[in-house]
Amino acid sequence: MNPVGTSRRSLLAASAATAATGLAVAGCGSGDDATVARRKPGQSIRMTFWAWVPGIDKAVDLWNRKNPEVQVDLEKVSPHNSAQYAKMHSALKAGNPPDLAQVEYMNIPEFLLERGLVELGEYGAGAQKDKFVGWQWEQVVYDGGVYAVPQASGPMAMFHRADLYEKWGVEPPATWDEYEATARTIRKEGAYIESFPATMGPWFAGLAWQAGAEWFRTEGDTWKIAIDSEPTRRVADFWEGLVRGKLVKTVPVMQSPWYSAIQSGEVVSWLSASWGDALITGNAAKTKGKWRVAPLPQWKRGAGASANWGGSTTALFRGARYPQDAMDFAVWLNTDPESVDLLIAGGYGWPAAKKGFEGSRLDRPSDFFDGQKYNDVFAASDKAVDTSWKWGPTTVAMINHITDALNDAINSKGSFTDAMRKVQQQVISDMRDKGLKVEAA
Amino acid sequence: MARTRPHTARNRAAVGFLLPFCVLFLTTFVAPICYAVHQSLFRVERKGALGLGGETEVFAGLSNYTHALEDSQFLAGFGRVLLFGVVQVPVMILLATVLALLLEAASARGVVFFRTAFFLPYGVPGVIASILWGFLYVPGISPIVEMLDGAGLDVDFLSDGTLLWSIANIVTWEFTGYNMLILISQLKAVPDELYEAARIDGANAWQVAVRIKLPLIRPALVLTTVFSIIGTLQLFSEPLVLKPLTGNIDTGYTPNVHAYNEAFGANNYHVAAAEAVLLAVVACVLSFGFMRLVGRRGKVGDE
Incomplete structure (x- = not known):
């Protein structure tokens, strides 16, 4: 967790x-x-x-x-x-x-x-x-x-401040295109839709997973690495655009600056896993009743693709x-x-x-989430997670590479796609160091 | 024959006194170094994609070393600590020297209080110190950031450009008092006659400090500088503790952090061992290089 x-x-x-x-x-x-x-x-x-x-x-x-x-x-x-x-x-x-x-x-x-x-x-x-x-x-x-x-x-969905969304006349976005449009509207109101969590490699991996990436697979004794692949590049380009356009904040999530931003309404949504509920309820208690949960935005409208x-x-x-x-x-x-x-x-x-899930305390409406039975969203999300995703054998190092590369790209204004290409090279090199047979897919 | 008996007894006593040190020195210092060097010369080969077919350790020559030296992140870490050292070590030593001279000046008041107060940060473990300072750096919690913000200054202590100096500040806070104390103890060893003679010759306080005290505490200055150089290269806990607060501390922020992540994040013990050996070599070169530079080689003794 x-x-x-x-x-x-x-x-x-x-x-x-x-x-x-x-x-x-x-x-x-x-x-x-x-x-x-x-x-x-x-x-x-x-x-x-x-x-x-x-x-x-x-x-x-x-x-x-x-x-x-x-x-x-x-x-x-x-x-x-x-x-x-x-x-x-x-x-x-x-x-x-x-x-x-x-x-x-x-x-x-x-x-x-x-x-x-x-x-x-x-x-x-x-x-x-x-x-x-x-x-x-x-x-x-x-x-x-x-x-x-x-x-x-940790099936993912979108926590959002329903009260502010309503006030500003925006709906939770159903597609990533709508997400960007929503981000613009929210920015005009002086807030941010999200803080891009460059310190959270697994979050980024989750969204690539949703986009259809399969970073690791094996063929016989050989690993095939596809981190630098179309779905990942799509996700990388998307977030690079939001970061460059200053439509998202870039403070590390689940740290005090971020907590104060969700308390004050400066950041009004969070693409996160089901366990994120405890963090919001525990750290932004005064926003009780104002949050709701919506499904993840989709690359293809109505596809129902999920992430973990x-x-x-x-x-x-x-x-x-x-x-x-x-x-x-x-x-x-x-x-x-x-x-x-x-x-x-x-x-x-x-x-x-x-x-x-069924009949547990998750399976109930919540006052904090505006009376919504919000875990139904996560239940659907968990059912829709792509089963074919596999992790590689150097995850801790890979997560470090992702956070290093993305932070570096943010600081040096480099491209996120290049950052992920670099991650792929590093992962391949790490796996060779382990004495494994590995090649780019 | 009677002549040798006290000799043997004395030898035995000497061996008895030296033994505990030698045993600890060999088992906790020499042996791990040998093990690290040994580890750095091997690599692992695995069978099967998941390594379930078993693994063998094979001799790798110097390939782990070339691997480490080709890693731009590892080298960038060296660059960072060298820059850090070039700025932070002189500042800290200067500060420690000034404080020591002030506290040892004839007209100083409240010496015991100030000496303790300056030394106190050294008693705070590095990790705790980093946590304390972390709270003072993070926007949203930090009263300092809030105050500066109130004054119209938008300062981010954890940004890409400022972070290294924020860490330097923590290290300076921690170790200035310690270095000051070493300098004070050397100052106390200066015979009073010298001061008396200087006074009789009409030297003022400034002249006493510059002409007598500074030259006489030179060995202590060299010692504290060497310790600080080594400490700088070993910079580890501060960046590790501050890491969750900012995205700007990467996996290879300092060579030590890089070796740690290589060993315990990536489980590449062999490459990590090579990096540790390289780090030790650089520390030796810099320390001895500095001592040679100041022409006091051998006075300080081996590390």
Whole structure:
């Protein structure tokens, strides 16, 4: 899941994470797989679990109360600056990873590359497939193996200040062309439609995903990279136009300047994931009742193409001591109605469990969103996410490249398309460094 | 034979005293360096698109080094810290020297209070200091930005052009007091007779400072400058902590940040090791180069 919380908190968390990383790095040696044991009936075991999604502590507590023999020790890790993955990779390298960890969909391949994840087919994961939303399940399947249990996603839609839209006589845009026109109208009123989040690589990837890009695929042993492709260029050109025309702000989103802009009505909408609701309600409480949610603008009117930003799984790390019990826990955590309710209450994202949404607290009208049953928009969005998208094996680095290149383009007035071409070259070079066969598609 | 016994005993005592240092020095300093150099000479080859076919480490010669040196972002990071050092180190050392001389001047008042006050920032960990300053830089929270805004000045401390100097300000705030204290301790070692002699010869306070104090604290000045040069090259936590607040800190903002991201973002430990070695070499060259320049080589000792 993406960073959640105020900037003050994120700063503190970042520092804590830096400290934690330092500790993790101190460990060394290359212990190999711990012995894989099966729990004997009646035997008590403990497992460690690294995660950061809000609400997870309550769900783990519930499991521990119900399963005295299989106790799960939850350790919270910080998701800021990808510090949690630095910690996990160091632990894997040092041979002392946790049994289970929260891993985002986009980061699974890079753990596969380090042979860091346990293949779950052996433990009956295949039988669990029907419990999960189709595209989310596809995100954990690689090369015929199941490498994690889906937890939650971040289907995207458009949060907007319905009161101001109405006052200025604009509708939520149905197409990207309309979006630009709407941006102009709003700019004339002295506000901005959006802040372009150049610090959020996965956001940009999500919109390229919506435009029909498929950045990564494999042909035999060879990766084919299509970051520098028509759909991505279309998205890049579009946002470059908005940035150059000063129709959007460019402050980093989910940081204090941005929060003050959405509080004051200087920024009046946000293309974001379902988990964005908690950030708006939590940080702009005084705008209660003024927001609504509309579907994402489309490249082709009425196409209903969707995008995803963020989303996590529960994965078993190499050396997990009791893989069967660990997988049972992971499945319970992400499908048990009581557990999913606790996770939803914490704001963990969009349920991967098929039955997670209906009847849950997401499935209700909200006063904050003007009485709208706004999660219906996200439910439709989640159903429409393109299932064929795959992530590459160097995601953390790729996200860094995207933010570097886009920020650089904004500062130096370079083209966004060139920026994404550079990202593609860097990704190819990174993957070669990993000893992989790779070429531009 | 009787002559050697006290010798052996003394030797044994010496070994006993040196052993803890040597063990720690070897295991926490020399061994990691050797490991890093070793790592920097290898690379990984994988089988299968997802690497599920297994991996082998093969000897790579110097290819990780050429890779690092061809990375424009890594080199840009060096350029940035060098620019930073050329400006920030002299400013900080000058400031520390002035403060030290003021506090050690015969007419100084409230010495203990000011010495503590100036030194206090050093007691604040770098990460916390960066968070504190981060709040003072971010528009929307910062009272400074608000005040300047009220005065009609539109200042962005985190913009592409100002950011490096905003970081320099944090570093100066953190370390000036520390350097000042080193200089003060050297000033205290100056024998009083020299001052007396100077007074008898009719020297005023300015002459005492420039003709006597400064030449005598020269070794301490060299020491603090060398430490600052090394510290500058190792710039790390400040940019990392400020990163979420601005898009202008990229993955290779400083060489250290680049090596960190290479190791823990991209998991390219081998390239990261090469970058770390290059960084150490540059730090050595600059430190020893500076000492040679001031003609005091060897006085400060090895790092």
